Amino acid sequence: MRRAWWKEAAVYQIYPRSFCDSNGDGIGDLNGILQKLDYLQELGADVLWLNPVYDSPNVDNGYDIRNYRAILSEFGTMEDFDRLLSEVHRRGMRLVMDLVVNHTSDQHPWFISSRSGRNSPYRDYYIWKDPSPGGGPPNNWGGCFGGPAWSYDAGSGQYYLHLFTPEQPDLNWENPAVREEVYDMMDFWFQKGIDGFRMDVISMISKGGYADGPLRPDGLYGDYTGQCANGPRVHEFLKEMNRRVLSRYDCMTVGENSAVTPELACRYAGFDEGELNMVFHFELVDVDGGETRRWEREHSWKLTDIKRVLTRWQTILDGRAWNTLFWGNHDQPRPVSRFGDDSTEENRVRSAKMLALCLYLMQGTPYIYQGEELGMTNTRFTGIAEINDVQTRNAYWERTERLGVSHEDMMRVVNYISREHARTPMQWTDGANAGFTVGKPWIALNPNYPKINAQRQLGDPDSVYHFYRKLLSVRKKSDTLLYGHYQLLLPDSEEVYTYTRTLGGEQILVVCNFTGKEAAYSLPGGWAGAELLLSNYGNPCSGTALRPFEAFALRHSG
Structure with missing residues (x-):
């Protein structure tokens, strides 16, 4: 098998808002990440993946981008970013950015111009359609976060498509000018020296059938994946992206691919396909219905289902494409609370280690989400007012108000599956605010931080942190574990x-x-x-x- 640095690396995912605050405003920032680089290097991280740090109104915590070539002021400046990148490289590590090009913010200059009138030169940068014959949306697609996927613009008498929030209008990848803008922006960041991209919902950039009328019965959530994932031109677009930009750099690319199967992964990330290096699939985190039945009342999983999923991906991709290995990320609850046992300290520590050993010794690139190396757990929410996440809030109101689900039942689901669990601040010490900030944290801390924190585990050779260090070291030294x-x-x-x-x-x-x-x-x-x-x-x-x-x-x- 052909060797590659990204196959042998371990990736550490950083959610900047919740990682480390350097200036006391309660929000994590780039200089906070800079302060923790030695910690990450000691852990054994080779690649740092940053969730979006671009200028954004933050409707969806950075996944609604207003300016692709500027840093959100809460995170710092472009000079801060350049310094961080330089220090990452000085330590022999690499840095990967989040690429969000399925949609922009509705405050992006392109969209502001696009909605100014049908004659705007940017009108075709987005997907605009006339009302249906009955006067409503072009079809009955629902958005990923609830509600319809179309919003009406009274000024032009048309609807625009947004698979996520109304503030995140979808780009029209059928327009060559859009693709040119994206490729030029990607080149801007590569010229700065970054080492690759994680590509947000990249399998949705080619839409199929969005002008063809009703697609499914009305419901809380539209089946957008059936028409918007793995669309008719997605491979054409990605091959073009690779040819125009990616192939010019020694970079790492990983796509977030909805509704992807192992067979499809071999098209997106096949060694000879000329598209991506890897894809994230969601079959593993759907063994309990966490993707397809996220907000239903009951969740359970079986070990045989986990085996079935992982074995399919390990065997079908072997020799053809490369796997990603992850239990959690910024969109998932904490793995030790979901697949392990956080009911006692002894079980938490042992199950956190077990989960890491089980998955990260398979073939593929490990992705460690911040705090997993400490065995951080889910927190507990008592009411929806404590939740910032737009997906969780929308689901709560739709299911309690439209379906009559009780507050208690809905909060049980939220406390199991909400992605808000992954966004509580990183637990660095047992001091004030877990050492995350000297100010007021933007989101409440998990109250168990006095017992679960990096400072305590660094001094304990039997901790989850030190087990991760040993595991990553063992993996890197073994060609058998790598290949x-x-x-x-x-x-x-x-x-x-x-x-x-x-x-x-x-x-x-x-x-x-x-x-x-x-x-x-x-x-x-x-x-x-x-x-x-x-x-x-x-x-x-x-x-x-x-x-x-x-x-x-x-x-x-x-």
Whole structure:
């Protein structure tokens, strides 16, 4: 398999608003990130991915961009960004930006001009349609965050498309001028020296059928993925982007791809396709309905479903494309609260380590979201007034007011699945405001920060943080873990996830107990006495049962 730096790297995702505040205004910023670079380097992060830091009105926390070539003043200045980039590179790390080009802010100059009249030279930068014959929207698509996906502009008598909030109008990628603007902007950042892009909802840039009338029965949420994801020209557009911009740089690209399958991933990120390096898929975080049934009252998952998803992606992509490995991100709740057990301190620590060992020793690039290396947990919300996230707020009001879901039932769902959990501030110390800020935090802290924080874990060699350090070090030193083939063992077990990685004459066995109780298990023949690479208990099981949340990796050669 062809080697590449982005295949061997570990990526650390930073949500700047919640990472570290350097000036006391309660909002994380670029200089705050700069202060923590040594921490990230010590952890073993090779690449830093920044969620959007561009100028924005912040309707959707930076994913509504007003100026692609300016830094939001709350985060600092372009000079601050340049200094951060220089210091990242000085430490031998790389920096990846978020690319948000499915839509802009409605305050972007392009859209301001576009809605000024049908004769505007920027009118065709966005998707405008006449009303339906009945006088309503062109079709009944619903937005991702609730409500209709079309907003009426009385001045021109047309509707514009927005798959997210009305303040996030979708760009018209059918217009070559739009694509030229995007490519030029990307080149601007590459010329500054950045090392790649994570591409927000990139599989939605080619829309299909948006003028063809009603597409589905009316409901709370429109099935936009069926017509707007993986559209008819998306691969054409991405190949053009690669040819015009990406191929000119030694960069890393990862696409956020809705409704993507392993087979489709091999088109988007196939080694010889000339599009992207990797894609994020959402099958893993949908094993409990977290994507397709996010706001329903009941959520549960089975280990066999997790195995099925991961095994499909590991086997189908092997030799054809490259995997991304992640349990969580800024749009997901905390993994240890979702797939592990945060009910006791002992279970939290062990299950956080187990989850990391299980996933990050597979083939692919690990993505660690800020705080996962500490085992940060979900917080608890008592009312919707505590929530800033537009997706969660819209879902709460629609389901309580239109469907009659009770406040108590809806808050149970929010406390399980809301993406607001990932956005509480990073927990650095047990001091005031967890060391995140000396001011008032923009969002409430998780009250467990006196026990779960970086300062405490840095001094504890048995902490989740130090386990992550060891795990990333072990991974980077092993070609078998980087490039070896995956084979699932015990596919029907609902307690134990075990697999092998094999390359040449070397094999590595990974064993994980996903339960908080003992699980029956005996090592396969030939593995007794094998070299221990890593264990969350310090030593692997030696009998016929795994201890609660036990996880280890063994290696043998020949």
